[in-house]
Amino acid sequence: MLKGMLEGRGRIWWAAAIILMFLLPFILPRFYLYLLSIILLTGLLATSLNLVLGYGGIFQFHHAVFYGAGAYGTALILTRTGLSPWISFIVGPLVSAALGLIIGWVCIRLSKLYFAMLQISLGSLVWIIVYRWYSFTGGDDGIHGIPLPDILSSSNNAYYFTLAVTLICLFAMHKIVRSPFGSALQGIRDNPVRCEMIGINVKRHQLLALMIAGFFAGVAGSLFVVVDNTVFPDMLFWTLSLEICIMCLLGGWFTFLGPMLGAAIIIALRTFVSTYTTYWALVLGILMALVIFFLPNGVLGYVEEKIKKGFIEPVIKE
Amino acid sequence: MLEVKSLSKSFDGFKAVNNANLDVQKGEIVAVIGPNGAGKTTLFNLITGILRPDSGTVHFKGENITGLPPYKVCRKRISRSFQVVNIFPRLTVFENVQVSILSREKKTWNLFTPSSKLVTDETSQILENVGLVEKRDRTTALLSHGDRKVLEIAMALGGDPEFLILDEPTAGMAPEETARCIELVKSLSGKLGLTILFCEHDMEIVFGIADRIMVMVRGATIVQGSCDEVRCNEAVQDAYLGGSDVCLM
Ligand SMILES: Nc1ncnc2c1ncn2[C@@H]1O[C@H](COP(=O)(O)OP(=O)(O)OP(=O)(O)O)[C@@H](O)[C@H]1O
Ligand SMILES: [Mg+2]
Numbered sequence: 374m375l376k377g378m379l380e381g382r383g384r385i386w387w388a389a390a391i392i393l394m395f396l397l398p399f400i401l402p403r404f405y406l407y408l409l410s411i412i413l414l415t416g417l418l419a420t421s422l423n424l425v426l427g428y429g430g431i432f433q434f435h436h437a438v439f440y441g442a443g444a445y446g447t448a449l450i451l452t453r454t455g456l457s458p459w460i461s462f463i464v465g466p467l468v469s470a471a472l473g474l475i476i477g478w479v480c481i482r483l484s485k486l487y488f489a490m491l492q493i494s495l496g497s498l499v500w501i502i503v504y505r506w507y508s509f510t511g512g513d514d515g516i517h518g519i520p521l522p523d524i525l526s527s528s529n530n531a532y533y534f535t536l537a538v539t540l541i542c543l544f545a546m547h548k549i550v551r552s553p554f555g556s557a558l559q560g561i562r563d564n565p566v567r568c569e570m571i572g573i574n575v576k577r578h579q580l581l582a583l584m585i586a587g588f589f590a591g592v593a594g595s596l597f598v599v600v601d602n603t604v605f606p607d608m609l610f611w612t613l614s615l616e617i618c619i620m621c622l623l624g625g626w627f628t629f630l631g632p633m634l635g636a637a638i639i640i641a642l643r644t645f646v647s648t649y650t651t652y653w654a655l656v657l658g659i660l661m662a663l664v665i666f667f668l669p670n671g672v673l674g675y676v677e678e679k680i681k682k683g684f685i686e687p688v689i690k691e
Numbered sequence: 692m693l694e695v696k697s698l699s700k701s702f703d704g705f706k707a708v709n710n711a712n713l714d715v716q717k718g719e720i721v722a723v724i725g726p727n728g729a730g731k732t733t734l735f736n737l738i739t740g741i742l743r744p745d746s747g748t749v750h751f752k753g754e755n756i757t758g759l760p761p762y763k764v765c766r767k768r769i770s771r772s773f774q775v776v777n778i779f780p781r782l783t784v785f786e787n788v789q790v791s792i793l794s795r796e797k798k799t800w801n802l803f804t805p806s807s808k809l810v811t812d813e814t815s816q817i818l819e820n821v822g823l824v825e826k827r828d829r830t831t832a833l834l835s836h837g838d839r840k841v842l843e844i845a846m847a848l849g850g851d852p853e854f855l856i857l858d859e860p861t862a863g864m865a866p867e868e869t870a871r872c873i874e875l876v877k878s879l880s881g882k883l884g885l886t887i888l889f890c891e892h893d894m895e896i897v898f899g900i901a902d903r904i905m906v907m908v909r910g911a912t913i914v915q916g917s918c919d920e921v922r923c924n925e926a927v928q929d930a931y932l933g934g935s936d937v938c939l940m
Contacts, residue, residue, distance in 0.1 A: 549802050556782075556806045557799035560790045563779035570739060570777075571791040571850055572765035573799060581800075627781070 394536055398529045407600065410532050412640050413539045414596040419620040419632035420546060421589035426618070427626035428550055429582045430562030432489035435496030436590060436617055438476070439469040441609030443591025445503060448516050448604040458522045465598075466591030472499070473587020477580050493611060500609040515605030525599055535596050542589055547629055549585065558582055619657065623664050625671025634673050692717045692886055693854060698737055698747030699910075707733040709910035711747070715854075715888055720880050722897045723890040725907035731890040732774055734907070735856050739771050740764040751854070765794075770852035772843035774859045778831050785827040787842060789814045791849025814849075821845045821875060837868035844875065855879065857889035861896065869896075876900060898922075 398406055422436040447465035450456055476499075480491045503510045510516070525531055549555050557578055561568045565575050598604060607613065616639065617632075624635025639657070646656050668675050695713040699706065708730040715721045723731050736742040738749055740761040749757045751767055759767075779787050792810045793799050801809075818824040821841050826834065831842060840860060847855060860876060861869045877900060879885045891897050897904065898918050905915040906927050913926050921927055 548805075551805045551807065552803055553793045553798045553801045553806050553809060556786060556790050556793060559782060560779050563781050564777060566741065566761075567773075567777045567779065567846070568790075568794075569761035570741070570765060570771060571846060572762050572794040573790075574762050578799065 391540065395533070398532055403528055406528055406532050408640070408644060410535045410596075410600040412637050413535050414593045414600065415617070415620070415640060416633035416636035417539045417542055417596070418590050418593035419617045419624070419636045420543060420629075421586045421593065422617050423621045423626055423629075423632040424546060424550070424589070425579075425582050425586045426621055427628075427631075428555065428562060429558045429579060429586075431579060431583065432485055433492060433583070433586065434489045434618060435493045435611055435614045436586070437611070437613040438496040438499050438609050439473055439587040439590035440594040440597075440613070441503065441604070441606070442472045442499070442587075443469040443594030444597050444604045444608055445510060445516075445594075446591065447595040447598045448519050449510075451519050451521070451598070452516055458520075462595050462599075465595040466588045469591025469594065470584045470588035473583045473585075473590075474580065477583035477587075481576050481579055481583070493614075496609070496614070497611060500606060500611075503609055504606040510606075513606055515603055517603045519598055519602045519604070521599060521602065531599050534599055538592065538596060542592055543633070546585075546589060550629060554578070554581070616657070619661055619664075621671075623660070623668075623671055625674030625677070627670060628673040628677060631671050631673040635671065638672070692719075692752060693738070693888065694748075694750040695734075695738065696748045696750075698734065698749065699745050700733060700737055700742060701745060706910050708737060708744075710912065711907065711910065712912045713888075713905050713915060715886060717886055718880075718884060719902045720876075720887045720889070720900055722901035722904045723888065723907055724892075724894075724897055724904060725890075729907040730910040731907055732858055733910075735771060735858050735888075735890070738764075739769065739856065765850055768851065768853040769856065770847035770850040770854070771856035772840075772847045772858060772860060774862060776836070776839045776843060778839060778842055778846065780832045781830065783828050783830055784823055784834070784842060785814055785818065787831055788817050788845050788849045791846045792817075792851075795850045817845050817848050820878075821848070822871065837864045837872075840864060841868075841872065841875070844872075848879075852885060854886045854888070857887065859891055860889060861891065861893065869893075873900060 397409065401409070418436070418440050422433060425431040425433045443465040446468035447461045450461035450464055451458055476492060476495050479495060480488045483491055504513055506512065525534055557568070557573050560573065561575050561578060568575050594608065597608070620635030620639050621632045622635070623638060624633065625631030642656070642660075643653055647653050650656075664671065670678065693713070693715040695711060698708055698711045700708045711730070711734050713721070713723070723734065725731055733742065737744045740759050740763065743758045747757070748755060751769065754767070756764055756767060779790065782790070789806065789810060792813055793806065796810065798809060815824065815827070818827055821844060823838060823841060823845060826838060831839065834842065840863070844857065844860060857876065861872050864872060873896060876887065876889070880887055901918060903915065903917055904921040906913045906921060914921060914924050916924070
């Protein structure tokens with residue numbers, strides 16, 4: 374579907390949507406701009422998870438660790454060193470990619486559910502370290518008022534920066550999904566034994582995928598520093614991981630843009646619901662149950678199915 | 692070309708393959724036959740590295756390949772198809788074969804060229820050869836069983852093998868599909884000069900296309916020889932037909 378959307382008329386719609394996104398700061402009040410930035414970077418985070426979850430079939434249930442690692446990497450360089458702030462935006466994601474490689478290397482020898490369990494444990498270990506190491510990470514207080522380069526300090530510019538980086542990252546990930554590596558990854562998701570038998574070194578491909586996913590999660594973390602000027606240990610807590618998994622499922626984990634849509638729905642809903650009730654977790658749980666029962670392929674997966682059906686039927690009738 | 696010597700493998704003490712011996716010369720078609728549960732599939736799994744043998748050796752073109760992981764075995768130009776259909780259900784027919792070719796050409800580390808621009812001619816060629824070209828854009832979950840079995844073979848061909856292992860290629864096929872499949876196997880041997888090792892329950896097919904036959908019973912090789920030698924071998928009749936006097940077929 375995405376292919377069709379990127380050609381011909383679809384391309385015009387995309388261009389229009391992106392231009393509109395760039396014009397929004399002139400219309401939207403500051404709070405909504407902030408919310409939109411958070412949606413964008415969380416969508417980026419969910420998309421990076423989906424690279425390994427939906428496309429790779431790897432049960433990376435604790436993905437938020439890489440988001441937090443990227444954010445802390447960036448924040449620590451910004452607050453504790455005199456290095457150029459731009460370097461910090463690269464170091465953050467690289468820290469996440471390295472962590473993705475290490476945790477992935479330890480876990481990848483286990484299959485499916487065991488991978489998930491060990492990955493959650495190791496991720497929680499990282500969380501504990503960040504949470505307890507007051508002198509270095511600021512412990513449970515986190516780090517506040519992180520100094521940013523002047524050009525990013527206005528909320529409009531922070532939004533523009535987030536939007537541009539998110540678009541670039543989505544573009545890059547889309548390329549990766551369509552590349553031979555992406556094909557191999559989807560093959561591994563569908564049938565690892567067969568992949569080995571056609572000559573693919575499954576574990577190495579999975580490791581690279583985990584590194585790439587870690588990297589983009591780290592980018593999302595760095596963007597959070599730009600938008601919010603803070604980092605805190607909850608960014609690595611497993612409940613956030615659960616939430617981004619739900620975003621992928623809700624939006625459609627076999628579609629490229631599903632996780633972004635899922636992020637938009639969940640964050641908008643959370644903002645809305647929490648002004649009325651404190652039972653956000655309950656709402657989330659009910660929502661999840663409904664999705665699993667009624668939209669097993671997610672919202673975008675459902676839409677795609679409908680489009681495909683409407684598209685195929687006339688062809689068959691001819 | 693392929694030499695298997697006293698290969699054994701047990702599962703929890705049950706000897707699935709117990710002293711199997713096999714040799715296949717270049718250009719031959721060799722069949723492995725044996726009753727259900729004789730260990731044929733397990734033998735193929737041992738040769739291709741999906742399982743590690745407890746003892747014994749596998750040599751391919753003089754090189755010891757015992758216990759190599761499947762992806763390394765594949766790079767020696769050994770490909771196989773599976774008895775139970777083993778394909779990528781969420782990909783299209785075309786993509787299934789394409790991945791196999793991309794892998795052989797070591798292109799799967801390429802992150803930025805669209806797959807849709809790579810190895811398309813070769814993929815189409817293979818689909819043409821096996822007769823799946825009209826169904827190229829279908830998701831494989833929607834294929835008939837017979838077509839999936841053929842796709843199995845097409846994926847194996849994507850590895851441009853010298854040695855092809857087919858595990859019951861015609862199992863579950865309708866008669867006319869079976870006939871087409873047999874023609875395909877014959878042409879792979881004839882036109883492309885592939886060396887083929889296969890197993891099959893249908894004796895008519897076995898005697899129709901095999902140059903030589905290896906008989907397995909309860910994990911052990913009873914005999915390997917030409918069709919005639921096997922047909923009237925007493926041990927084979929004892930084990931395989933419960934001791935009847937007639938020759939097989
Ligand atoms: N992974 C496994 N774990 C335990 N037992 C196994 C395993 N694989 C095969 N077996 C057993 O080993 C024996 C040989 O199985 P195998 O599949 O090799 O037989 P086969 O000759 O291919 O039979 P068929 O003609 O039915 O395909 C069977 O009794 C089977 O139950
Ligand atoms: Mg079998």
